[in-house]
Amino acid sequence: MEKEKLTDVPLHQIQIKDAFWDKYIRLVKDVILPYQWNTLNDNVKDAAPSHCIKNFKIAAGEAEGDFEGAVFQDTDVAKWLEAVAFTLDSSGRDEKLEKLADETIDLIGKAQCEDGYLNTYFTIKEPDRRWTNLKEGHELYTAGHMIEAAVAYYNATGKRKFLDIVSRFADLICETFGPEEGKCHGYPGHPEVELALVKLYRATGQKRYLDLAKYFIDTRGVGENYFFQEEKKEKYQQIFPEFAGYVPEYSQSHLPVREQKTAEGHAVRAVYLYSAMADLAYEYQDETLLDACKTLWNNMTEKRMYITGGIGSSGLLERFTTDYDLPNDRNYSESCASIGLAMFGNRMAQITKDAKYADIVEKALYNTVLAGIAMDGKSFFYVNPLEVWPDNCIERTSMEHVKPVRQKWFGVACCPPNIARTLASLGQYIYGADENSLYINLYISSQTKLLIGETETEVIMESSFLKDGTVTVHLESEKASKGTLALRIPGYTKEFTVWRGVQRIETPLIKKGYLMITDLAASEEIKISCDMKARFVYANPKVRADEGKACIMRGPLVYCLEETDNGENLSSLYVDTKEALTENWEEQLLGGVMSVEAKGKRILEDHWTAEELYKEQPPELKNVTLKAVPYCYWGNRKTGEMAVWIRQLI
């Protein structure tokens, strides 16, 4: 393992100004945060009521009433606060927003119990049942989101109040859980607090938080399953009816984490757990744990991941199924799961300095995560299919989880705020730094300032990467730094050219997928131009759902066909992969987009009447031109069919 991993460049040191991303990032502050604030306060007329702030007011003694919402309802406030924190950090302080956040933090402080406990569900509704159902109670999960939000707010504002609140709670958790006799030897049913405790350790320097995270990881799945022991205890009470028939794989508690070889169970739980495993592997320089992370990463990304970076292919229970089982129409592929995949991948990239991880981070962010949000920021996908026929997305059928139209909000509203916090903290995925090097993982136009080899360096990245594959990085400092600039060469790039100033580098130095520019001068202009031609991509033939089909990609972007461009019945289309693809920049389409045209054929409906369902009439085809647009933009025009994988003419 590398002794020194890459670390994030602080968000306030990064200014993003990118044609592709700005429109989304802008939405966070302008649309999503105000909308979510209204939702948390039950002020949105046609959205499911959240009751979130009300719960805190009740717990704080400022309002009367019963707890309402899910057992993890508090996390919506936490994720909103975290997104606010990232926004203040990355877009600059905003008095009005900060005031709202401060007031909310004050309220949270009042809702905290004397002993530090913080959870409105248990405080209001089940005060005697604290920590009695770790499988379903989500207390540690909720604590994790509170901690993450508090650390982000502290980093953004320097204000300690929220950090102190969660530290008191974390201290209580440290007193409650651990290997010592008399403490609870359980672990969370939904991992999340582990990675949050690592963040809290890094913010406060208190090693006990790190040790507790390690304890949760090390004890998971060891010996007789804790959750089954728990069920036999007196105060245990089932919370979710769908947990009947629970299997420990669901929460990755079927085996000690170091012995797990395949990505199992609920996908979000899995990637949150793996993220913490990666953190701890680094902090404790634990090679065995890092090996487990690599094994799980490989299984997940080489056998169980959609080409869009979606994971969790079962519509029921949002879970992994089996290798190569990647149905396109009935899958789950939760937006949050792809966010978690990016979190895990970013950690692995930072620890290993291997570009293969950032390839997947880019895939998840540019495709599934962005598909999760409408271009106006007002509606969201929870589920991200790769093929949709709106007519059969019917309630109370096995397709009921698939929505052909983004939804305003959700009863379980994890995805919208999760997307918001990801967009607001995008900088963490762009840059990574160690003592002597700056790594660039995503080619997003931005500028930053940081120390490279003790030399303060200003970095200006001008990227038209998605349009033409070209990126220019300017480095300016007072003196030569002897440092290194590492530029990720995406795995999908077939050829690329690099210039250092006017000089083309003929034999570039590549290390684990990064182009290394060493011995940086005081002023540098590095230009890289990658092949960005639209291409056909195929799935391993073991993926039964994609056999005989092709997908169009361009750079990191997966493309799809939409009914709007191609007429109805997308299943009747064939693509001719022997014919060249044509690219067209369309300034007026979807905010400016490179659309791609392919030659193909369409099965005709001639010779079939409405009365005929089956007969001896072989298909007849006509030539057509297919038009594809980026998957992340699907469903932003008229509601209709969509398909990523297109049957090939063989």
Place this chain on the structure above:
Amino acid sequence: MEKEKLTDVPLHQIQIKDAFWDKYIRLVKDVILPYQWNTLNDNVKDAAPSHCIKNFKIAAGEAEGDFEGAVFQDTDVAKWLEAVAFTLDSSGRDEKLEKLADETIDLIGKAQCEDGYLNTYFTIKEPDRRWTNLKEGHELYTAGHMIEAAVAYYNATGKRKFLDIVSRFADLICETFGPEEGKCHGYPGHPEVELALVKLYRATGQKRYLDLAKYFIDTRGVGENYFFQEEKKEKYQQIFPEFAGYVPEYSQSHLPVREQKTAEGHAVRAVYLYSAMADLAYEYQDETLLDACKTLWNNMTEKRMYITGGIGSSGLLERFTTDYDLPNDRNYSESCASIGLAMFGNRMAQITKDAKYADIVEKALYNTVLAGIAMDGKSFFYVNPLEVWPDNCIERTSMEHVKPVRQKWFGVACCPPNIARTLASLGQYIYGADENSLYINLYISSQTKLLIGETETEVIMESSFLKDGTVTVHLESEKASKGTLALRIPGYTKEFTVWRGVQRIETPLIKKGYLMITDLAASEEIKISCDMKARFVYANPKVRADEGKACIMRGPLVYCLEETDNGENLSSLYVDTKEALTENWEEQLLGGVMSVEAKGKRILEDHWTAEELYKEQPPELKNVTLKAVPYCYWGNRKTGEMAVWIRQLI
């Protein structure tokens, strides 16, 4: 409407001796009835306990304990008794079996309440809640099965006891339900009693039973939905958690039945309802009701039916979805639904004397219904997919309802006894008669004796239809009858030849799909030879799941590929529909079967490593020969993949 519909030839007048069917029919008496008897008595070690007989003993005061099982548990006994009755009727009386049945009927009599009420769930468990939840309570459904069994037993044995028991119950139902003030104006949540009441009317001549059936049909879906009114009443209590979010379409109570244009909701409920509608349309010469039957039939068979005769394409709630939504791998297509389709189709065939209905009856029986039972009679499919990959049939995922292996029994055990009673009464689907004609719908070797135009006629049908398309029908009587023999010309037959004696009929008289042989002589030998070549069949291109795919059929039999014959990964196969199919009679295979070979190609896995999931590697193919076997036999050898629809080389 025809003034005189076709009627069944009584089962005891039909002797079946058929190479294809005998092996199944034999199983009913030899395997299924004894096995089910043991199940009903909880004497099968590794099967889910039924508790059925125990419930009756408790209700009869002969045993202590609580009711166990589903609210409709009694129907398992009813269906067993009905299958026993049909077996006694068709295979000849059997003292031992009849004794078991008589004892069971005695027990049922003792379990009947003084007022005639008969239902162990409500008698034991909820005596105060009779008729308070028609939506979920299944009381009328259960009554229906009891009545059907009793009528069958009376027809088979002439014994009245069971008929009297159910008549007393039916009288109570007549007193309880109806349009009069003070009576309950509800109708069954699960249709079934309607068609049973028609049978009871036909057996007893009591018109009140027919009128009540008509009332149930006429009041269904009229005005404010009865089931929603019911929920507001004091004694109402929800029974099934999955009924939360109930929509009236589920039980076809969303509209008056005459206004329903599309087959909606739970598929078994639908076809049981439609069967009763057909019965009543005839009995009351109600053209509007018959038109509704035709509209629903057409929607169902022209837009919502699998090529195997399976119906109900949603894995959740066993229901219809939308036109052309016929996914092959995640569908439900319950065995019972195809039985109900055959019941409805047989009624429509009898009323309209149009062969198109019998085409579908044949399709359902020869494919889905037979697939529902193992060739050894010991295990059953509830769900009948058209494509299976055993690896992804995983519990607690959206594929959990799909089983790649037939199951011994089920918690809700409707399908096994339903298949048994269908096999035991197969004769009803072979022949139909009116005053002057004998109609032959299924070419199953058998003999019968009946009046054709007042002349007692002996009919001997020798069929090798499934092997070579040939059937010979011998008619022997004392004198010429002036009657008609109507032979169904299957819709899939492209050409056929008919001989009357040694004379080939050059211009056969065809009426609504039947070949009419008129003015029957005292002795006739009619031979018909239909084209029986294996053929490729295609789906309407609106069926997205089947586009670009072909299915192999031969006569009524749908064929499928199995992993046993074709290796793993059936999705990698293409069939060349321009190449001829080859037929091979394999005496040793699956009890003697015509297998079919096709030319095709297979996508190779060369050039792909286990680490590669997506890349720019177009598929490479090699030539292969595909081998198909009848779908009804799938899963009788090694467990493996199966596929009905095969991608075509375009």
